[in-house]
Amino acid sequence: MTHAAQASKAPEVGKPARRPHTKRPSRRAAETRAGYAFLTPWLLGFLGLTAGPMLASLYLAFTDYSLFRPPEWVGLDNFTRLFDDPRYLNSVEITLQYALIGTPLKLAAALGVAMLLHSRRRGQGAYRSFFYAPSLIGASVSIAIVWRAMFIDDGVVDRLGQGVGLEAGGWVGDPSMTVYMLILLTVWQFGAPMVIFLAGLKQIPNELYEAAEVDGAGPLRKFFRITLPMLSPVLFFNLVLETVHSFQIFGSAFIVSNGTGGPADSTMFYTLYLYFRGFRDFQMGYASAMAWVLVLFVGAITLFFFKTSKYWVHYSGEGR
C-alpha cells in the first residue's frame, strides 16, 4: 500500500500540472491502485467473512452437515423439513409475535415521549440522555438477569400484581407470559428511536404549525397533517431498523430462559433455535437453511418497507 501511495504521488513530483495527455492514463492507474490498496482490508473482510461465508451457508443449506462428517447433498430436504418442524414453526410464530407487538409499542413510546420532551425546551438535554440510557444496557446479560429476577415467581412484578389483585404468578415460568416480559424489555429501550424522533421533530419548521393554527386546525389535525408526514422519513428509518433488529433477539431470551428457550419453548426465538440446531446439535446444514430463510424474510420485509414508502413517506424540499 505504501507502494501504491507513492505511485499516486509520483506524477506530481517535479512536473508542472499541464501536459495531461501523457500523464492522465498513468495517473488514473495510480489512483486505481491506491483505491484498491485502501480498500484491501475491507475487501478481505467482505470476501472472507461476509460474501464467502454467505455462499458457503447457501451451499450448506442444501446439505446434511455436522462438523464431524463431510456435507452430503440433500437438495431441498432441509427446507421441507423446516416447515414440518413444529419447534421451528413455533419459533417463527413467537418471533413474529415479539416483532409485531414490540416494535409498534416501542416506536409509539418513543414518539410520544419525544413529542412530550419537544414541547418544552428546559431540561430536554438531560432527559434525553437519561431516557436513552436503557438502550445502551438493555441488551446486556446484566439487565436480562435483572429482568428474570424481577419477573420470577414471587418477584417484584408478581408482588405488584398481587397488590392490585392479580394472581398471575411469575412471568418467567409461564409460557403465555414470557414473550410479553421480553416485549416489555424492548419497550423499555425506547430511548434510541426517541432520540432519533427528537432530532426529526427539531427539523419541522414552526411556521407550518403557526399557519395551521391560523387556519383553525386542532391538535389532532396538526399531528396527522403536519407532524406525522414531516416525521415520516425518520419514522421509516426507525421502523426498518427496529423491525429488522427485533427478528434477531437472542441474548435476553437466552438468559431469561437460562439457556433453554423454555418454558415449553416459549422463548425459543428464531435465532435461539438456530443456535441450538447449529451449535448444540451441530446440524449445520439445517441451521444454514434457517439462516437463509431469515435473510430472505428480512430482505422481503425491507423491500416491502421501501416499496410502500412512496405512499406514506414524504420527503420535503426538492428531489422526490
Next chain:
Amino acid sequence: MSAATHSSTAAGSPAARRGDSTERGTGSAAVRGPAPAGGPDAARRSRRRARARGTGRTVLYHGFILAVGFVILYPGAWMVLSAFRPSNEIVGQVGLIPDDTTLDNFTTAFSGIGGISFWTFFGNSLFLAVGAVVGICLSSTFTAYAFARIDFPGKGLWFSLMIATLLLPFHVVIIPQYIMFNELGLVDTFWPLLLGKFLAAEAFFVFLMVQFMRNLPRELDESARIDGAGHLRIYWSIMLPLMRPVMVTASIFAFIWSWNDFFGPLIYLKSPENYTMPLALRQYVDQTTVSDYGGQMAMAVLALVPVLLFFIVFQRYIVDGVATSGLKG
C-alpha cells in the same frame, strides 16, 4: 405496566403540545384584549386563570416525565440496591431502600468463578473491547478514505455491496465462519472476535465514516496533493485528525457493543479462563441455580460499570451520535 404508561403518553403528548400553544394564545389575549372592556380587574383575573392553567400543564408535564423517568430508572436502581442486600432478601423486594446492607455479594463476585479470578474475565472483556476500538477506528477510516476520496473503477459496486450488508443478519455468515475458524484451530481464541473488527466487517462504522469524510472540504487534500503528499500521507496526517469527533463516537459504541456482546463469545470461547464478563455472568447464574441472587446482582452491576462510566463521561457524544447518524444503542 410500562406499556400502558407509554401508550398513554403517546396519546397525551399532542394534547400537551396543543396546550402549549393555546396557553400562549390566551395569555396574550389576556394582556392585550379585554383590558378596555372589563377593566383591570377582569384582565388580572383572566391572566391569573391563564397562569393557573399553565401551572397545571407544567405539573402534568413534569408528572409524566417523572413517571416515565421512574419506569426507566427502576430496574437499574433495583439491580444496584439489590446487590447490597443479603441474598435471601432480594426477590420480591418492591421497595428500593434496603433494610440491611451488606458487601458480602461483592466479596462473592470478586472471588471469581470456579477458581478463576474476576479480574481475568474483566481483563478479557477489556482486551476485546480495546481491540475492537483500535480495529474499527483504523479499518473503517481506512476503507472510508477509499470510498470518499479516491476515484477508481468498481467503486460504486463495492460501495453498494457494503451498504447491502448493513442490514444483513449475521446469522447467515456465522456457521461458515465458525467452520473456518475451527479448521484454522482458532476456536477458543480471541481471533474470531477481533479479526472482523480489523477488516471493517461492520459496515455500519464504514458508512458512518464515509458520511463524515464526504463533508470534509476537498480543498484540504487537493492542496496537500499539490504539495506532493500521497494518499497515505493525506489519510494519516490530514483526514485522521479531522475525524476525531466521529472517531470518538465510533469508539464509544465499538467499546460498548464489544463489552456487551454475548453471541460471539458464547460461540467461540470455550475454556473458562477465556470467558468475557457476560459469559462469566451467565456461567455464574447457571452454577448457582436459585439461591444466590445477591452474587448475581453484584456481578451484574460490576459487568455494567465500564458501560455506565462511558455513558456518564461521554453522554453528549453518545446521544448526539444517535441523533445524527441513527446509531443504535
